[in-house]
Structure formats: C-alpha cells, structure tokens
Amino acid sequence: MGQLCAKCAQLLCDFLLSMKTCSLGLVHDIRECLAQIQICPCLKRKSFEARQLYKPVVQPQEEEIAQEFLQHMERGFEMSPLGKDSLEALRTLAFSENPGFQKSAALYYLHISQHLNIQLPPEHLETYYALLKSNDLEVQQISSLSLVNFLLEGNVTKEHIIQMDLLEPVLELLESDDATVQCNSCACIMTLAVSDVNQEAIGAAGGVVPLLALSKSNDLRVQQNAVGAIFNLTQSEWIRQLLFRQGTLPVLILLLESPDSEVQYYSCAALSNMATNSQHHEAMLQIGDRFLLRTLLSLLASSEDKVSNQACVCLRNLATSERVQTSIVALPILPHLLPLLASNNPKIQQNAIILLRMLSQHPANQNALICDEVLQALGTLLLTWKTEPVIIGHAACFIKNLSLSQGIQRVVESPCVKGLLQAVHSADLLEEEPLLCVTSCLTELVKHEGAAARMLELMDEPLIDSLVRLAGQVEQTEPSFQAAFMIRHIIQHKEAVSLLKSHMNKVQQYLMKYLIHQENRFQQLGIATLCILQKDPEFSSAFSHSQLKKYLDQVCQQTEEMQELLSIAFKHMDT
Known part of the structure; x- marks a missing residue:
C-alpha cells in the first residue's frame, strides 16, 4: 500500500480515536456556552430551543480543541476570527460526529457572517460542506443561514460555492422537511442563480424540480425564496426551455393570484422572461379563458409599483x-393603463407607453385606443420628459399610429402636438432614433388639414430655428428630410414665412445642400420649398443674389443641353 496523504492519514487517525469517549463535564460546558451564545442579540435571530444532547462519541483531540475553542469564544473573539488556528479548530469541530461540536462551529460562522467585512477565505468552504451535510437539524439551520448571510453580503463569491462542491449539499437541503432549512437553501439558490454559469449548473444538477415543489409551499418565506430562485433561473434561455418542459408555466400563472406581493412579483417577472420567447406564448395563453391576460390586467392596479410594472x-x-x-x-x-401613465415612477410610465405603442400597431385597435384622457396624459409626459428617449420615442410612435385612424382631429387638438414640437426644440439633446420617431410623427400629422395651422400657432423663433438647423443636418438623413418636409408644408402660411425671414441664411444653406444631394427626393423637396419661398419678395430678392441662383442657372443650362442631345439621339433612333 502506498503512503497515505496527510488528509487521509488524519481521517484514519480521527476514525480510530472516535472510539473513545469524552467526559460528560465537557459536554455540559459546551452546552452552557452555546446556550449563552444563542440568546446573544448579535445573532439577530430567535433563540434555538435547547435540547438534551445524546451522549456523544468524542475524540481526545476534539476534546482539547473544543476546550481551546470555548476559551476563544469566551474572550469575545478577540483573536483573528479567520486565522489558521481558528480554521483548524472549525474543521475538527465541523467534521466531528458530535452534533454539539458541529453546532458550535455553525454558530461561530453565523456570528462572523453578521460582522465580517472582508472575504471569507475559500478554505473555510470545505468546513461548510461538513456542516451542510450534518444529520443534525439545528446545524443545518444555522449553517445554511450563515451561508446566505455570506452570499448576500458578498463575503463569499458565487463561483467559489460551485467550485467547492457546495451546490450539492445545498440542493439536498431543498428536500428537507424543515421550513427553516428549506427557506435558507432556497435563498442560497436564489442568490447563486444571478450568475449565468451558476444558472446552468443548478439546472444540470436537478435543482428545478425541488424549487417547483417548494414554490407551492404553505410557508410564505419558503415560497418567496423558491419563486425568487425560479425567477433568477429564467434569465437563462436554456433554463427557460428546461422549466417549460418541467411544466412550470401553470404553476407560475397560478402564483400570480397569491396575496403576497413578493410572490406576485417573482412569478410575474419569471413569466415575463418566459414570454421573451414567442414559442412559449401559445402555451401561456391557452390556460383558461385568457386567464393569464386577465390576471396580468388586474396586477396593473397593484399598490406595489414593482408588481404593476412587471405585469x-x-x-x-x-x-x-x-x-x-x-x-x-x-x-x-x-x-388600467391610464393610472400608470400618471405614475410617479418613470419606469412604469415607460413600460405603459411601450405597451400602448405595441397595441396600436394593429390598425383595428387604433380607434379603440384613442381617447382624450390618453392624449392628455401623453402630452403631459412629452412636455415633462423633454429628452427622455424611451418616453419621447415610443409616445411619438404611438401618436403616429393614432394619426392613421379616424380620430386624427383629436390628436391635432391635443397637447401631444405641443409636446412633439418641444422635442424638436431639444433635438440636439435627443438620440437619433427617438428624434426620428418625433419627426416622422410630425411629418405624418402635418399632411392633414388643419394640422399645419395648429403647429404654426405653437411655433416661435427658437422652435423655427431648431427646425431649420435640423433640416440642415443632412448627415442625419431621415430627421433632416422630415424637418424640411414640415417646413415645406407650414410655409403655405404667411406667418411661417415671416418667422423664417430671420433665418434666411440658414434656409439658403440647407436648400443648397438639398439641391446638390444625391437623392432625388432631397432635390425635389428643395426645389418645391424654393418655389414657395420665391413668392415672398424678400426671399426672392435674397435668392436672386445667392449661390442658389447660380447653381439653378447651371442646372437649367445643363438641362437645355441635355434636351438638345436627347432630341438629336431620338432623331437618329427614328432613322
């Protein structure tokens, strides 16, 4: 036989020594010490009921270490709590057959888990393996609680938990009959499941089924943590598929009716993640008569912002x-959506507007969605959140969809128009995508009779200046074109032409850019705008002495030459 390593030799030695017994006096001392620790406020938990210890089998080495450890605790943990001596003592106590010794090690970890402000060295997790595997219920309760504390406070990295094989004993504790152990182990899994790597490890290790079972627990703490763990797991597409096959959907949908807001939130958030895959939609919606939709609708009215937002x-x-x-x-x-639009929570307002915009995509829904209350709410939001990209962009898209309906006049008369124009005024602060939504919406509105006049009523010098500057920024192709399109329509009114006169140079500059632009639509829009402005004497005079006039003369001459060449070519073709 080869030479044993130090660890195996120690295990064999401990086994041989475990045949000896310790004195009852030592056991009594340990029990008294633990009783005092249990009632200490620093533990921040209810005292465990003292119970009679059985006469244990204690090794002489354990007896000596236990004595030193008790003295260590009596000194108020003045020594380094994570020193080498403490680690060796904790290892011995944790791997002991004596539940009292295991309990003292577990309580020690619980104590430092509430005071530690540094990382717990990874070697201490070896000790945890023995504690979590203990046959003693109190040891399981205490050690699982301290592990939760370490994880929540960031004293232990989630990767180390997996690397040190602690996932296995934690998952085993999910099947405990004790609610406290179930609660703590679910909390461990919930915390671990924030990591992408850990999500797959938990799924591969069979953690889904016990969590589903505990999500139906009668103990609210257990249920909350179990559903919270499932929610974190649903952030992985692979786990979502696994959960789908395990029949998670009916369980989560029924949990939406829980009277507890935490359970509602976690189950709703998990369903939201499941719904990101459209392949799951049919299964989600076929349960009952639109049961999921009706339940989600009721949750929109929840007094808890996070629940209504997640719904x-x-x-x-x-x-x-x-x-x-x-x-x-x-x-x-x-x-149900109107109160959300008026919420003080920007996230809720954003998601309500996104949902409205999506619902308005289908033409059959547009007339049903248009009402004065919605338009008033959107106008207020646009004027309040002048540069918030989500609210500005989706609100503009929603209004554009409504402008295609029979209620276009209500849109024109609403405060939404003012809000959209205000967004143009803040164009320099907006990202290109929401700005495009705003200009696209205004372009659609300005086509309708009365809309241009309404916009003109709301325009002033700074707004006209913003519109002209945007028209000249041809590198932003679509917003630039749409801004110029709006100008082309509003200058049908003399008031708009008067407002433009103070920006005559900028107007000539952007028109020149349009005339030499490679796209025909820009050229055509530039010429159409020029023709309208030429009717004004001041613009006509300015144009006649500008680069625009020279360029147009060149174009006309080229056109005449081109016509002559084409005429000659056609004659030759005819012959």
Whole structure:
C-alpha cells in the first residue's frame, strides 16, 4: 500500500480515536456556552430551543480543541476570527460526529457572517460542506443561514460555492422537511442563480424540480425564496426551455393570484422572461379563458409599483402578434393603463407607453385606443420628459399610429402636438432614433388639414430655428428630410414665412445642400420649398443674389443641353 496523504492519514487517525469517549463535564460546558451564545442579540435571530444532547462519541483531540475553542469564544473573539488556528479548530469541530461540536462551529460562522467585512477565505468552504451535510437539524439551520448571510453580503463569491462542491449539499437541503432549512437553501439558490454559469449548473444538477415543489409551499418565506430562485433561473434561455418542459408555466400563472406581493412579483417577472420567447406564448395563453391576460390586467392596479410594472412588462412581451394585441385591447386595457401613465415612477410610465405603442400597431385597435384622457396624459409626459428617449420615442410612435385612424382631429387638438414640437426644440439633446420617431410623427400629422395651422400657432423663433438647423443636418438623413418636409408644408402660411425671414441664411444653406444631394427626393423637396419661398419678395430678392441662383442657372443650362442631345439621339433612333 502506498503512503497515505496527510488528509487521509488524519481521517484514519480521527476514525480510530472516535472510539473513545469524552467526559460528560465537557459536554455540559459546551452546552452552557452555546446556550449563552444563542440568546446573544448579535445573532439577530430567535433563540434555538435547547435540547438534551445524546451522549456523544468524542475524540481526545476534539476534546482539547473544543476546550481551546470555548476559551476563544469566551474572550469575545478577540483573536483573528479567520486565522489558521481558528480554521483548524472549525474543521475538527465541523467534521466531528458530535452534533454539539458541529453546532458550535455553525454558530461561530453565523456570528462572523453578521460582522465580517472582508472575504471569507475559500478554505473555510470545505468546513461548510461538513456542516451542510450534518444529520443534525439545528446545524443545518444555522449553517445554511450563515451561508446566505455570506452570499448576500458578498463575503463569499458565487463561483467559489460551485467550485467547492457546495451546490450539492445545498440542493439536498431543498428536500428537507424543515421550513427553516428549506427557506435558507432556497435563498442560497436564489442568490447563486444571478450568475449565468451558476444558472446552468443548478439546472444540470436537478435543482428545478425541488424549487417547483417548494414554490407551492404553505410557508410564505419558503415560497418567496423558491419563486425568487425560479425567477433568477429564467434569465437563462436554456433554463427557460428546461422549466417549460418541467411544466412550470401553470404553476407560475397560478402564483400570480397569491396575496403576497413578493410572490406576485417573482412569478410575474419569471413569466415575463418566459414570454421573451414567442414559442412559449401559445402555451401561456391557452390556460383558461385568457386567464393569464386577465390576471396580468388586474396586477396593473397593484399598490406595489414593482408588481404593476412587471405585469406591464409581461403584457408587453406577450403582445407581439395581432391576435394577442386585439385580445388585450378587448379586455379592455385603457382604464388600467391610464393610472400608470400618471405614475410617479418613470419606469412604469415607460413600460405603459411601450405597451400602448405595441397595441396600436394593429390598425383595428387604433380607434379603440384613442381617447382624450390618453392624449392628455401623453402630452403631459412629452412636455415633462423633454429628452427622455424611451418616453419621447415610443409616445411619438404611438401618436403616429393614432394619426392613421379616424380620430386624427383629436390628436391635432391635443397637447401631444405641443409636446412633439418641444422635442424638436431639444433635438440636439435627443438620440437619433427617438428624434426620428418625433419627426416622422410630425411629418405624418402635418399632411392633414388643419394640422399645419395648429403647429404654426405653437411655433416661435427658437422652435423655427431648431427646425431649420435640423433640416440642415443632412448627415442625419431621415430627421433632416422630415424637418424640411414640415417646413415645406407650414410655409403655405404667411406667418411661417415671416418667422423664417430671420433665418434666411440658414434656409439658403440647407436648400443648397438639398439641391446638390444625391437623392432625388432631397432635390425635389428643395426645389418645391424654393418655389414657395420665391413668392415672398424678400426671399426672392435674397435668392436672386445667392449661390442658389447660380447653381439653378447651371442646372437649367445643363438641362437645355441635355434636351438638345436627347432630341438629336431620338432623331437618329427614328432613322
């Protein structure tokens, strides 16, 4: 036989020594010491009930270490709590057959878990393996709680938990009959599951099924942590597929009706993640008569912001098809969304607007969604959040969709127009995508009779200046073209021409850019605008002495030459 390593030799020695017993006096001392520690306020938890210890088998080495460890605790942990001596003592106590010794090690970790402000060295996790595997219920309770504390405070890295094989004993504790152990082990899994790598490790190790079982627990703490763990796991697409196959959907949907807001939130958030995959939609919606949609609708009215917000996100993720969009609008949804638009929470407002915009994509829904209350709320939001990209962009897209409906006049008369024009005034502060949504919406509105006049009523010098500057920024192709398109329509009114006169040089500059632009639509828009402005004497005079006139003369001459050449070419073709 080869020579044993130090660890195996120690294990064999401990086994041989475990045949000896210790004195009852030592056991009594340990029990008294533990009783005092249990009632100490620093533990921040209810005292464990003292119970009679059985007569243990204690090794002489353990007896000596226990004595030193008790003295260590009596000195108020003045020594280094994580020193080498402490680690060796904790290892011996944790791997002992004596539950009292194991409990003293577990309590020690619980104590330092509430005071430690540094990382717990990874070697201490070896000790945890023995504590979590203990057959003693109190040891399981205490050690699992301290591990949760370490994880929550960041004293232990989640990767080390997996590397030190602690996932296995934690998952085993999920199947405990004790609610405290279940609660703590679920909390461990919930914390570990924030990591992408850990999510797959938990799924591969079979952690999904016990979590599903505990999500239906009668103990609220257990249920909260179990559903929270499932929510974190649903951030992985692979786990979502696994959960789908394990029949998670009906469980999560029923949990939406829980009276507890935490359970509602976690189950709703998990369903939101599941709904990011449209392949799951049919299974999610076929449970009951639109049961999921109706339940989510009721959660929009939750007094808890995070619940109502998550319900809105879930509806948004589900509303990717015309059929679902129509079903949501038919419930009806507007009375539930109006309070969210008026919320003090920007996230809720954003998600409510995103959902509205998605629902308005289907033409059949547009007339049902247009009402004065919604338009008033959107106008207020646009004027309040002048540069917030999500609110500005999605609100503009929603209004544009409504402008295609029969209620276009209500849109024109609403404060939304003022809000959109204000966004143009802040164009330099907006990202290109939301700015494009705003200019695209205004371009659609200005085509309608009365809309241009309405816009002109709201315009002033600074706004006209913003519009002209935007028209000249041809590198932003679409917003630039749409700004110029708006100018082309509003200058049908003399008031707009008068406002433009103070920006005559800028107007000539952007028109020149349009005339030499490679795209025909820019050239045509530039010429059409020029023709209208030429009717004004001041603009006509300015144009006649500008580079524009020279360029147009060149174009005319080229055109005449081109016509002559074409005429000659056609004659030759005829012959």
